[in-house]
Amino acid sequence: MFEVNRGNTKELRECPLRAGEENAAQLLDYCHHKLAPEPASAFERHMEHCPACRAFAESQMAVWNALDEFEAMPISEDFDQRLFARLDEQAAPWWSRVWNRMAASGPRIWRPAIPVAAVLLLAAGLWIHPFSASAPPTDPSIAKNPDHIDTEQVERTLEDMEMIRQFTVADAPNSNRDM
Amino acid sequence: MASLERDAELMLRVRDGCTASFAILLARHRGPVIHFLYRMVQRQSVAEELAQEVFLRVYRSRATYEPTAKFTTWLFRIATHMALNWIRDGKYEKNQESLDPEVGEGLSRQIPDREATVEQKMIREARFAEIRQAIAGLPEKQRAAVLMHKYQEMEYSQIARALDCSESAVKSLLFRAYETLRGRLAHLA
Numbered sequence: 092m093f094e095v096n097r098g099n100t101k102e103l104r105e106c107p108l109r110a111g112e113e114n115a116a117q118l119l120d121y122c123h124h125k126l127a128p129e130p131a132s133a134f135e136r137h138m139e140h141c142p143a144c145r146a147f148a149e150s151q152m153a154v155w156n157a158l159d160e161f162e163a164m165p166i167s168e169d170f171d172q173r174l175f176a177r178l179d180e181q182a183a184p185w186w187s188r189v190w191n192r193m194a195a196s197g198p199r200i201w202r203p204a205i206p207v208a209a210v211l212l213l214a215a216g217l218w219i220h221p222f223s224a225s226a227p228p229t230d231p232s233i234a235k236n237p238d239h240i241d242t243e244q245v246e247r248t249l250e251d252m253e254m255i256r257q258f259t260v261a262d263a264p265n266s267n268r269d270m
Numbered sequence: 271m272a273s274l275e276r277d278a279e280l281m282l283r284v285r286d287g288c289t290a291s292f293a294i295l296l297a298r299h300r301g302p303v304i305h306f307l308y309r310m311v312q313r314q315s316v317a318e319e320l321a322q323e324v325f326l327r328v329y330r331s332r333a334t335y336e337p338t339a340k341f342t343t344w345l346f347r348i349a350t351h352m353a354l355n356w357i358r359d360g361k362y363e364k365n366q367e368s369l370d371p372e373v374g375e376g377l378s379r380q381i382p383d384r385e386a387t388v389e390q391k392m393i394r395e396a397r398f399a400e401i402r403q404a405i406a407g408l409p410e411k412q413r414a415a416v417l418m419h420k421y422q423e424m425e426y427s428q429i430a431r432a433l434d435c436s437e438s439a440v441k442s443l444l445f446r447a448y449e450t451l452r453g454r455l456a457h458l459a
């Protein structure tokens with residue numbers, strides 16, 4: 092883009108606006124005072140006889156200065172506090188994070204969780220039930236002699252039946268009397 | 271160079287478990303990151319929320335951090351990604367509709383000139399709104415490039431790394447962005 096003339100000063104070989112966007116970026120650097128003194132002088136000499144570059148530089152400098160007015164807003168005073176609270180939260184175990192989040196959100200998040208928990212408990216109960224029903228007896232003596240249970244049960248049932256029969260017989264005259 | 275060494279050194283200490291070094295890094299870069307994000311998304315509450323995510327990511331990445339690039343380049347790369355994702359999620363357009371109250375509030379806070387007349391204040395507010403809209407009207411990558419170039423004074427190579435593109439692509443982005451801004455703002459001189 093530059094060539095050296097007889098006076099050992101750099102001159103522009105061609106107009107930067109016609110030399111592609113990348114070369115024109117140097118013109119931007121000139122406008123933003125980011126160019127080294129030597130190429131900056133070369134641009135200034137070029138602009139003396141190039142109205143297009145002169146107009147470009149003037150409007151670009153105006154934009155550059157206008158952008159200074161786009162000031163940022165003040166930062167919230169509790170920004171760091173909030174950030175460190177989040178970092179602490181992340182450092183805690185997962186169950187603690189879930190618990191804290193639920194506690195912080197109040198009943199809004201608890202209410203829908205109640206029927207969900209009930210359904211889950213029910214499902215768990217149904218899943219466990221068949222296994223417990225088919226599970227082998229835990230008493231080793233019973234496990235060894237299943238017939239023993241039947242005999243005992245039969246005896247107990249017969250005793251119960253006998254007791255009921257005696258009650259029935261004893262109640263019979265009273266019932267007749269009531270009638 | 272000293273800045274690079276200082277930030278990288280602090281980050282390496284964070285990697286070794288020093289939370290105090292993270293607090294120093296936060297104090298050094300909190301402002302530039304939030305201001306950059308504010309100019310990107312043009313809403314202070316969103317900018318702060320995104321900045322929180324940026325610093326959380328920095329902290330989470332501490333174990334794998336290697337000082338291969340300048341710390342600020344890495345930091346603004348994360349910030350740019352956060353902002354671009356937020357904009358691309360379509361949240362930017364939704365927020366533009368509800369932008370004015372917050373901007374109005376911010377404007378009155380950031381120009382606390384008691385000497386200025388009502389007319390002068392109105393002119394300033396109008397200029398501010400015009401600049402804000404001109405920046406908002408830029409395509410998101412051009413916007414990010416301009417903000418890093420103008421306000422963070424980052425070099426082309428740093429912007430290129432932050433935007434994940436070549437240096438010549440950055441020059442092209444900036445040239446087109448400033449061309450658009452000249453068309454909209456040159457009269458403000």
